[in-house]
Amino acid sequence: MDMAILVTGGAGYIGSHTVAELLAKGEQVVVVDNLQQGHRDALLGGKLYAGDLRDADFLDTVFRENEIDAVIHFAANSLVGESMQNPGKYYHNNVYGTLCLLEKMNAYGVKKIVFSSTAATYGEPENVPIQETDRTLPTNAYGETKLAMEKMMRWFDTAHGIKYVSLRYFNAAGAHESGRIGEDHSPETHLVPLVLQVALEQRAHISVFGDDYATADGTCIRDYIHVTDLADAHILAVEKLRAGGESAIYNLGSGTGFSVKQVIEIARAVTGHPIPAVIEARRAGDPATLIASSERARVELGWRPKRDSMEQIIASAWKWHQAHRNGYDK
Structure with a gap:
C-alpha cells in the first residue's frame, strides 16, 4: 500500500488547493473534514472522511484504514472577531482538536506534521517585516489558540519525536488555475x-x-499570498520532514x-x-x-x-x- 498524506480541513480553502497540488504530484491523499466550513465540491480527488478530529473512534478508522506517513493540519476555526466573542469554541476545536490528532498520530506511529499556523501569533509587530525570532504576543483568541497548538507540537516532539513544521502567514488569496476551486467562506471576511x-x-x-x-x-x-503558493510551501515542508529534517517554524510572506x-x-x-x-x-x-519576512523559508525550504x-x-x-x-x- 502506498503511503498517504492526511490533510485535515482538506475541503477548506487552503486545504483544497493543497490537496489539488498533492494529487498533481501523484501523492495518495486522505482528507478529514467535518464540512462545517469545507465543501465536498472543493475536492478534486483524494479519499474523504467526513468527521471530526475530536471523535476518537472516527480518527481510529482513518488511521487504521490508511498507511499515513505525514499529516498537513489545516482544520481550525479562524475568524478573529468570533474568537473574541466565543473563545471556548476556538480552544475546543483548535487546541483540543489538535491534541486529539497528535495523540492518534503518536498511537499509530505517524511522526511528521505540517501545521497551518498564522502570523496572528505575533500580535502587534515589533519589526516590519516580522521575523520568526520576534516575540509572540497574540492580541486575539484565534492567534492565542494557534500559538498553543504550536507549543503543544514542540512538547510532542520532545516526548515522542513527532517532527513538525509550523507555517505562519497572513492573507491567502486567489484561486486555482484550473478555475475549479476558489474561496467560499460563510460569512466572508477576507x-x-x-x-x-x-x-x-x-x-x-x-x-x-x-x-x-x-x-x-x-x-x-x-501581506497577500496566492493560495497555490501557500499550498506549495506546505508540500515543501512535508518533503523537508520526509528527508529527516528537524522541527521548524517559518513565516510565509510576499x-x-x-x-x-x-x-x-x-x-x-x-x-x-x-x-x-x-x-x-x-x-x-x-x-x-x-x-x-519569508527569507528563512526561501533558504531552508526552497x-x-x-x-x-x-x-x-x-x-x-x-x-x-x-x-x-x-x-x-x-
Whole structure:
C-alpha cells in the first residue's frame, strides 16, 4: 500500500488547493473534514472522511484504514472577531482538536506534521517585516489558540519525536488555475472576495476601516499570498520532514505588502467595475502594517512564490467568482 498524506480541513480553502497540488504530484491523499466550513465540491480527488478530529473512534478508522506517513493540519476555526466573542469554541476545536490528532498520530506511529499556523501569533509587530525570532504576543483568541497548538507540537516532539513544521502567514488569496476551486467562506471576511462581491454587484460598496493610519495612503498594509503558493510551501515542508529534517517554524510572506486602497484599485483595473469604497471607523486591534519576512523559508525550504503579483492573484480570484457567483452552491 502506498503511503498517504492526511490533510485535515482538506475541503477548506487552503486545504483544497493543497490537496489539488498533492494529487498533481501523484501523492495518495486522505482528507478529514467535518464540512462545517469545507465543501465536498472543493475536492478534486483524494479519499474523504467526513468527521471530526475530536471523535476518537472516527480518527481510529482513518488511521487504521490508511498507511499515513505525514499529516498537513489545516482544520481550525479562524475568524478573529468570533474568537473574541466565543473563545471556548476556538480552544475546543483548535487546541483540543489538535491534541486529539497528535495523540492518534503518536498511537499509530505517524511522526511528521505540517501545521497551518498564522502570523496572528505575533500580535502587534515589533519589526516590519516580522521575523520568526520576534516575540509572540497574540492580541486575539484565534492567534492565542494557534500559538498553543504550536507549543503543544514542540512538547510532542520532545516526548515522542513527532517532527513538525509550523507555517505562519497572513492573507491567502486567489484561486486555482484550473478555475475549479476558489474561496467560499460563510460569512466572508477576507478583503479580496469582498471587493469582488462589489464587482459582481452582490454588495453596494466595500468598507475601508480607517484611512488615517501611518502608511503612504492612510489605509492598512497587509501581506497577500496566492493560495497555490501557500499550498506549495506546505508540500515543501512535508518533503523537508520526509528527508529527516528537524522541527521548524517559518513565516510565509510576499515581503511586499499592499494597502487596502491599492487592492481596491487593482481590483477596479482587473474587473472594469468602479467598486465604490466607503471610509468607516477603524476596527479595534488592526495594526497599520503587517508583512512577514519569508527569507528563512526561501533558504531552508526552497520556497519561491510564483504568483506574487497582486494583479495575478486578483485575476485568478475574479475568474473563479464570475463562474461561481454563489460559491460552491450550484
